[in-house]
Structures are given as C-alpha cells and as structure tokens.
Amino acid sequence: MHNNRRRLLAYPASFLAAAMMLAPVPAEAQNFFERLFGGGIKERRARDVRPEPQQRTKPKKRVKRVKISAPSYYTYRPDKLVKVSFSSLLEAPRETSFEPSLDNGLFDEAIGGLDGFDLRGSPDVAAALAAYYGENRAFIWVSGFSPNGRAAEAVRVLGEAADFALEPADYAVAVPAPGFSMDAMAARKAELIRFEMALSARVLRYARDAWSGRVDPNRLSGYHDFPEKPLDLKKVLDRLAHSRDVRAYLEARHPRNERFAALRVELEALRASAENDIVVDAKLLLRPGKSSPELPKMLALFARETDEAFRAEHAALLERHKESELYADELVPVVKAAQDFKGLRDDGIIGPRTVRAFAGESKAARIAKVEYALERLRWHPSALGSPRVFINQPAFTASYVEAGREKLSMRVVVGKKSNQTNFFYDQIEQIDYNPYWGVPQSIIVNEMLPKLYRDPAYLDRAGYEVTDARGRRIASSAINWGQYGGKVPFNVRQRLGSRNALGELKILFPNKHAIYMHDTPSKNLFQRDTRAFSHGCVRLADPRGMAAAVLDKPLDYVAAKIGAGHSSEKITRTIPVYVAYFTAWPDQNGQVAYHGDVYDRDRYLQKALDAIAAVRQPAG
Known part of the structure; x- marks a missing residue:
C-alpha cells in the first residue's frame, strides 16, 4: 500500500488529472480516492444533484386556525316559579285545644285553608316559606281575625x-x-291563612x-362577573315577625350608599x-364665527345643566349672548368649560356629542337609565367602601373616592366593542413599575x-420574549408556529x-379576566370623546396620580420608583375597585x-x- 502510494505521488499532477478525465474510475479506485481526499468528491457531487420532484420533502401542513372568541351575551332565562x-x-x-285569643291556636285551626x-x-x-312555618306555627301578619298593623x-x-x-x-x-x-268563620280562617302565606x-x-336585584347579572353575558349575594330568607321572616318597624327593615335591604340615594332623588x-322643553337639532355642527338658531338653546342648556360654580363664572357672557345666533369668539371658553363639565373633549365645537350631553335624551330614556343604574347597584356591596376606585366604562372615567369625595378623576380608555371590558369588582393588590407586558x-x-x-x-424583532412552560427562553424564529392553530404552548411578554x-x-387587582x-x-386617544380602543384593560390618563392615590404617597415617590427600574409594590390598604357599567351616574354632588x-x-x-316580568305576571 505504501509503495503504491509513493508511486502514485511520483506521477505529475497533470498526468493524474488527464487519466481521471479519459478513463472510467473503477469502484476500488473510487473508494481509494474517497479515503485519500476525505470524501470531498462525493460531497460535491451530492450538493450538485437536485432530487427528483417526487423525492422532495413535502412541507408540513399548517393546522387549521382557531380564533379565541370573546365572551357572548345570553338569552336571559329567569327561574321558573x-x-x-x-x-x-x-x-x-294540630293542636287539639283552641283558644280564639291565641294567634297560634287560630293558625292551627286555619291551616286546612x-x-x-x-x-x-x-x-x-x-x-323559605316551608322552612319558616314548619318551625313557627304562628301568624306574622294576622292578629285576631284581621290583618294587623x-x-x-x-x-x-x-x-x-x-x-x-x-x-x-x-x-x-x-x-x-x-x-x-261569624257564620262564615271557616271561610274567614282560610282567607287569613292564605293572606299570611x-x-x-x-x-x-x-x-x-332589594338586596341583590331582580336580574342575576351572570346570566346576562360572559362579561358580567359578580359573586353571589346571599340573603337568608327564612331569617328575614323571623326578623319581620319580631320587628317593630317593618318599613325600616325592608327599606334597609336596598343599597345604603350615597350614589343609590342620589339616583333615587333623580x-x-x-x-x-315635564318632557324636554328645549329641543336641539341632534345634527348641529357649529364652529366659532358661524351662526345658528340653535345657539340660544344650547346656551340656555349650559346654564341649566351645569352647577352653581359654572353659572357663577360664566353668567355674564351667557346673559349677554342669550338671544344671539352668532357663535362669537368670546363664547369659546364657555363652550369648552361646558364640554369639560360633561367629560367631553373641550374642542369648542358644538356638535352632536355636545348636543346629546346637554339636550339629553327623552324623559323616558333618562328614567330607564336611572332605573338600570339602581338595578346594577344592587349587584354590588351595599356599602361601596372608602377609599375605593370606581371605573365607569360608559363615561370613560376612573375616580379615586375617599370619605364620599372624589379626590382624583381622570379619563380612561376601555375595551373596544370586540374586546369589551368586563363588569365586576375586585380589590387592588399591587403596583408594577416599568412592567413587562404578558x-x-x-x-x-x-x-x-x-x-x-x-x-x-416577528416577535424577536418587535421586542418580545418567548418562553416555554418551564420558563426557558426560546427564539421566536426557532419555533414552527404553523403547527399551532389555537392553543399556543408558549408565553410571550414584551420587554421593558x-x-x-x-x-x-400597571395597577393590579388579579382576576380571571386579566384586566x-x-x-x-x-x-x-385620551382626547377622543368615545374612548373604547383597548383589548379590555383600562388605560389611565394619569397613571402616576392613581398610583400615588392608592399608595397614599406623593407623586415624587411614584416618580422615584419609576426611575429606579423594574419593581413591584404591594398595596397595604383595603381598596376595592369597581370596573363598572352605568349609563346614568351621579357625581359627588348628586348631579346625574x-x-x-x-x-x-x-x-x-x-x-x-x-323576561322576568313575563314569568312573574304571565299574560292571561
């Protein structure tokens, strides 16, 4: 072998090249060349050869894409009677002895009715009726042979x-x-026992x-999420049987907070x-310098539908222009202040939103909204708590309330209609500074x-991190995303x-809706009047102010925490947060x-x- 190799190497390189081109290479020689040159010839040939079409590897089929659907609204089904x-x-x-002066004796005599x-x-x-009267064989509402006081x-x-x-x-x-x-005593007893029940x-x-509302909110939609609000009905009868003030007891079952009281007054x-006495063109669009016969009506509404502070500040201008159809430049601050009072964008243009906010809806529509608000308040705790944070989605506002007063109020952005913010309440637990977005x-x-x-x-370039179930980082580009159509077994978070x-x-109140x-x-987006743009979470116009309020700390403290980088801080006070939905809502002064x-x-x-009325009062 060594001799052959020496002889081969003795030939000029040009001779070897010519020999390889002119004669076919036997298998033994081919193996020899592969051993001699490390298989390079074979590798080069393999790279140059393209597989026949039928030999190509078929790409993996992408699984069918399945979107995660939003919660739905239900057909409400009340309890059947x-x-x-x-x-x-x-x-x-039954008792064998009967003394007419004793109500319990009369009760036993009347049971047959x-x-x-x-x-x-x-x-x-x-x-509850069966349980209470099974243990208490006596009248609550009858004394002698008549209904009592x-x-x-x-x-x-x-x-x-x-x-x-x-x-x-x-x-x-x-x-x-x-x-x-007295001749119809048996009938009277039957009448009394039936009246009692x-x-x-x-x-x-x-x-x-009164306690929890006629409607079970969780049967309305998947967006409603309220804990059960139980009431021991057997105990209610027992309390009424011994109460000297039936009215006070029953009316105390309603929510006992200042907002409920203000809505009742409204x-x-x-x-x-009377029905609306000032009717304004709903399509009005009036800019400074232009004229409209609708302007005096709007100025009258600005004076009537605001408060004493507003009227005191702008009374002179309102009086001077009360009959003018020209929208003068000096009226612009009045219009902007009126818009701000109603929580609108203060652009100084009197358009449909401003008209709707002041000219309002029909009397019937406003009554309905107040009635809906009273019903929804019953789904909440009777005492709302202090301090508390109250987010009203239709108003696009969030407030920090303490001792019955709004210490802070701001604009918010809530979920768009396809990603609605849920309706629930919880408790604030933590603030994350410079947070990741999971x-x-x-x-x-x-x-x-x-x-x-x-x-x-895409995720690698856009500033996101991908981790598996064990928390290990994975490059987005290394994952075959085509195999996932619905459930994705990875976590994605956006870097700081x-x-x-x-x-x-971000201010957290952990809940199953991740809001x-x-x-x-x-x-x-905070400059818009309608601010429904998020995926469901609540974006704050003044997040530092809200964080300082719930922490009971100065703004400088929050600024320092943000400047120090990523960290978390627990809330040490009990602060309920209401992610609420009220199309009529009073402010701290009772103005709805x-x-x-x-x-x-x-x-x-x-x-x-x-649907509830149809069950309780069936036609015919």
Missing part, C-alpha cells in the same frame, strides 16, 4: 316599590276586607330583589318633570399568530422600554350625568327584566 308546598303543615299534628291553595314563588322563596305597613312598602325602581305588580297582595260574618311570599320577593325628579393568549392566537405564520422572527404597551406602571389599570404610550350605551348592555338588561 314553583308551587309552594304546604304538605308539611297540612300533615303535621291551605289545602288546594296554588301559591307560586321562586324556588328559594318557596323553600305590621301587615298594613308591609303592604304600603310593597305598593311603593316603584320609588326604588321596582315593579309594584310583582308584590301585589289581596288584603282581606275588615268586615266578615301570600304576603310572606311577596315580602320575601321584595327583600331579595328618579323622583324625572318622573315629576401578552394574553387571545392576542397571541388572534393577532400575533397570523404574522408568525408569515414571519417566525418606551415601546411597551403598559408604559410606566388591570395601566399607563400607555398612546396618549392621543347620562352616557352612551357603548356596549349595548342597557338593551340586554331590559330584555332580562322583560
């Missing part, structure tokens, strides 16, 4: 249910006449409606008022995945910096403002109320 069972009372042993009595109520009311007071309260935006027909009870014949059933319905005033799965699947199909490195969607800070308050680099129904939720609430 059930027949109250009196079997335990009818079958229980429940045989065949068709009284219907919701399942919880029916259960307690009954008279309860009937009056039920009849005034409309004062609380409830429906009096839901609680109507036929009251036995005061006179009766009917009044208890309607009182329980009223108490529960409801009473609206019902007593991208929700819905955004990854619905918005990022289509881009990643075309460009797997000026491009971060959360800006300088929180935060800063934003998109400051221009009306807002557009940005998510159409008033309509769904009305449909639920109609």
